[in-house]
Amino acid sequence: MVRRALLRACAALQQAAGPSAASGAAACTRSVPAFAQLARLQQEGGIGATQAWQRSQLSTSSLAQQAALTEVPVEGNAESLLKEIDAIITNEAATAKEVADAAVSLAYMQAKGNRRLWGKVFEKAGALKSSFDAPSLSNFMWAASTAGVGHFKTLFELSGPAASMIKTLTPTQLSIVVEALGKAGAKDVDFFGQVSSQVSSNMGAFKPSELSRILWGFAAAGIEDAAFVKAVAKALSDKARDLGGSEAVQAIWGLARSRTADKPALDALVNVAKSKLDSGVDAAALAWSLGYINYKPDAATAKAMASALQAAAPGLTPAHAIDAAWGLGVTGAGTKESVRALFSNVASAIDKAPDSLDPYQVAALYEAAAMTPEAPLPEQVAAFAAKMYALADEGTKSKLPSAVLAFKDELVEAAAYGMGARYRPEVAAARKKFAVVTPDGVAIDIAVSLDNNTKFAVEAVPFQQLSSANTPLGPAAARAKLLESKGYKGVLISAADWAGLADSKAKAKHLLAAVKKAVPAASSKVSGLMSAVDKPFDPYQ
Structure with missing residues (x-):
């Protein structure tokens, strides 16, 4: 039978040593007899807490797919431990510290599959939210984040008490709370604002690992x-x-x-990461991250990522494998062997259960395949991915903000003007002609054929797809590479550049200049179109 001392001991251990379940389990084994039973179960394959933590330690590229712990049936002595935890939590006299201790024990026990018990823990935490002190709050947050379970309402409500005790939280505790709230998507502007002030005024007190967690938490929560x-x-x-x-x-x-394109910082961090890629999930997240920020790695980094992912591909989740392949495609770091290994993982999962992946993930798979034609998907999987891409694209367009829709509309008008349309009927006809759908279902809003051998597609890059340096992010780059695989050279028009253009002539000339730069073969013809834009136009002639 587990004693309350076990819960307190594990919580005290986590508080003193920080979030390290591997060392934590060993220390608990030495100090608490009941945890020795858990250690034996783990060695026999019954719990697997250490391996689970190693997987959960990484902040993955696809936040919605981050599964910290695998659901494992709990039997034997472990089941009696869960019953004891249940009894503690359901006791009306349970304290916030005991709730936190229970959550830590569940995390160590890898009891993610016991949703009923976790539900009781979150319910009790919500009821006692004003009773948490700094250690118990950080312990609870760590446990929820590590176990990969959560309840948005409870965690968001705990951001209030967290904000009130920011100055009493140690750097480690604060970083754990920020990471957990970020993972939960709890965008409490007041809390994160106070964190920003606290950390900025005392940056030197935080270890690099703590700053890394805080940075991740801000990004995951969507705090700008x-x-x-x-x-x-x-x-x-x-x-x-x-x-x-x-x-x-x-x-x-x-x-x-x-979206922070801080090259010196990225260079320094990438230099460290490439030499310490100890897990496939790390490599997948690195590939996705560099792809998303559209960072071009050096040859050594590219080789390290590709090699690590090729070796780890069979053990990755399909979602991680897609993220990795997509990142390799955008950065150009993939090899035929590494991408083929990743695609084999995903294709097998889709064959078994086509609905096991989100349409947007399968859409990313389609882009990844287009960016690495040397490692094609199986025909059936490729056809399925094409359909999911079309579906995801349609869904994305239906949710575009009005500002982005206006930008895209102006782009169509400018393209029509640049191609020679002047009267409204001509512009309307050009609009219809621009919109095409490729044989495999890729919709293009502005597709232009100057001749049989020169085709290009004009793509709007809204502010949401621009980095802090106003350069296109990975999604825009991936779209351009996809279009190129369909025979259209992608011409990316940045919203940042577009915003400063005065009138229709200026916009048409800017678009044509972008075409000229992206499609050198069309330089002569585009120069003629630019000259025509400058000529006076009298609509009454």
Whole structure:
């Protein structure tokens, strides 16, 4: 039977040593007899807490797919431990500290599959939210994040107490809370604002690993604080050598998701990450992150990623394999062997259960395949991916903000004007002619054929797809490569450049200049079109 002392001992261990379940399980084994039973079960394959933690330590590229612990049936002595935890949690006199201790024990026991018990833990945590102190709050947050379970309402409500005790939280505790709230998507602007002020005023007190967790939490929660992210990136680049491989990847993911194209910081972090790729999930997240921020790695980094992913491909989840293949495609780091290994993983999963992956994930698979034609998908899987891409594209367009729709509409008008249309009927006809769908279902809003051998597609790149340096992010680059595989040279028009153009003539000339730069073969013809734009137009003639 597990005693309350077990719960308190494990919580105290986590508080003192930080989030390290591998060392934590060993220390608990030495100090608490009941945890020795858990250790034996783990060695026999019954729980697997250490392996689970190694998987959960990485902040993955696809937040929705981050599954920290695998659901494992709990039997024997472990089942009696769960019953004891249940009894503690359901006791009306249970304290916030006991709730946190119970959550930590469940995380160590890899009891993610016991949703009923986790539900009781979150329900009790919500009821006692005002009773948490700094250690118990950080312990609870760590346990929920590590176990890969959560309840948005409860965690969001806990951000209030967290904000009130920010100055009493240690750097480690604060970083754990920020990471957990970010993972839960709890975008509490007040809390994160206070964190920004606290960390900025005392940056030197935080270890690189703690700053990495904080940066990841901000990015995962969708908090936009460019000045703070830049300051953290500078601190991380100065101490990058002190980071472990997973911590470096976590920081890179944070910079990528916050769209921060800080090359010095990325260079320093990538240099560390490439030499410490100890797990396939780390390699997958690194590939996705570099792809998303559209960072071009050097040959050594590309080789390290491709080799690590080729070796780890069979053990990755299909979602991670897609993220990795997509990242390799955008960065150009993939090899035929590495991408083929990743595709084999995904194709097998789709063959077994086509509905096991989100349509947007399969859409990313389609882009990845287009970017690496030397490693084609099986025909059936490729056809399925094409349909999912069309579906995801349609879904994305239906949810575009009005500002993006207006930008795209202006782009069509400018393209029509640039191609010679002047009267409204001519512009309307050009609009219809521009819109095409390729044989495999890829919709293009502005497709232009100057002659039989020269085709290009004009693509709007809204602010949401631009980095802090106003360069296109990975999604825009991937779309351009996809279009190129369909025979159309992608011409990317940045919203940042577009916003400063005065009138229709200026916009048409800007578009044509972009075409001229992207499609050198069309230079002569485009120059003629640009000259025509400058000529006066009298609509009454």
